[in-house]
Amino acid sequence: MLSYGRILDELKTTFKDWSNTHRPPRVLIPGAGLARLCVEVAALGYEAQGNEFSYFMLLASSFILNHTSERHQFTVHPWMHTNCNHLTDADQLRAVPVPDVLPGELVAGPGLLSMCAGDFVEVYSAPDMRGLFDCVVTCFFIDTAHNVLRYLEVISHTLTLGGTWINLGPLLYHWADAHTYLTTPELSVELSLEDIKEAAGAMGFRLVREESLDVPYMADYRSMYKTVYQAAFWRMVKEREWEPQAQIATPPPPPPYRRTHA
Template identity: 50%
Template sequence: MPHFHVPLVDVDKVRCVIRNIVRDWATEGQKERDQCYKPILEELVRHFPERSKESPPTCLVPGAGLGRLALEISCLGFISQGNEFSYYMMICSSFILNQTQDVGEWTIHPWIHSNCNSLSDADQVRAVSIPDIHPASAGITEGFSMCGGDFVEVYNDPSQVGAWDAVVTCFFLDTAHNIVEYIEIISKILKDGGVWINLGPLLYHFADMYGQEDEMSVELCLEDVKRVALHHGFQLEIEKTIETTYTTNPRAMMQNHYFSALWTMRKKPLVATGTQESMDE
């Protein structure tokens, strides 16, 4: 029998995907989804109360992970597209979205490799059934899609300029090598008057990789992130702090909590001459 060596980095990515399955597609993840997704969905409904089937508003979800938030947005009557860079996430989301035949069809043991902070053996080896809903029967619109690829490479394209009514970022901004570049692209792809809804912390993913080739990391505080957004034509409408978790084992002895920033910003329309006058008022 051949022996295959799996690098530890790939093992960690698989474990991450399994934790995200619980977050997005298990009943056990409902509390975390309510913390993170519900405020976003409420903001979308508030800003787009009229969603006609003939001309539904469009919403992009970068960093869509396993697709649950993008699906929930689609079910509200939006043309919703999730964008995800990780092929691990894309393969898993494709399986759940396209191959699932019934609720609770699959059983996983997501915490079996978590040897720390377990209350009991039973907690560590407990089973979790997925998915908690049948995706194909959830009420998604015809325009629902998932797009694989790097956000900067895919959406920093002339065809994407002014293409979206809304952009939703959830635990995504801090995945950037350069957060300023993310904000610039979000501004470009939104229509004039479009809204950007964000929720998440600033746990910059590349902050500890200094010196590694091609692993630059621009790390701004929240105040400076908002200042950059205002410079790129956004107007802050709503700002809150919401306590959330992320792929947390709800029965573990250790719980990591974030005080996540939630905001809604609107892209101010340019004046007809194309100058910055209206943005600087």
């Protein structure tokens, strides 16, 4: 819960006075995965909407959210088929009961949790999504983009003026090496952290706070090998509306050169 706990603390700081408003804050969580963060956000009393593209994630999250009736109802063995870096056989074969919490008991009230299937850019760039959310939370998400600038545009589009963007994660651009395993070319725009923050500023975001956090990812705490990212964590506020500039039309190519004779 290191990543999620830090995000939840920032949400509570951001919306500490929300009880004086006419409705709970609306929080969008793209790249929601198995929806655990969505459940934790809804448990705070906020309206949480998760967005996920992967059918594998959607099927698993739907099962846990809608078809579990008690804690530790099922048992899985997540490390059984990995043979590297185990200290003991028992570590490799150990069981993990799921779910550790019941989503229905955590969610603070009806209508606070929803999931939306589909591509983030396609779904949330729609006109009816403009200014719909008070906060966008991206956790290990922005580097999944073909073009991270497009993600920033859509985040800005969905946020109300004065809305908050909370981000935590590295920049392991998922499409950077696509040419090594795909036969068709894939767009991949890979910006540095500095460039992303500058682009966000140009789009009307103001950086409120930032820090680097050492965050484990897909961690087996008993393994001899662990992945730890020095992840970027920030909170930004949308201070002005921003519209993508109209694309400049590309002039037609000159006609082919033809040599003439006098």
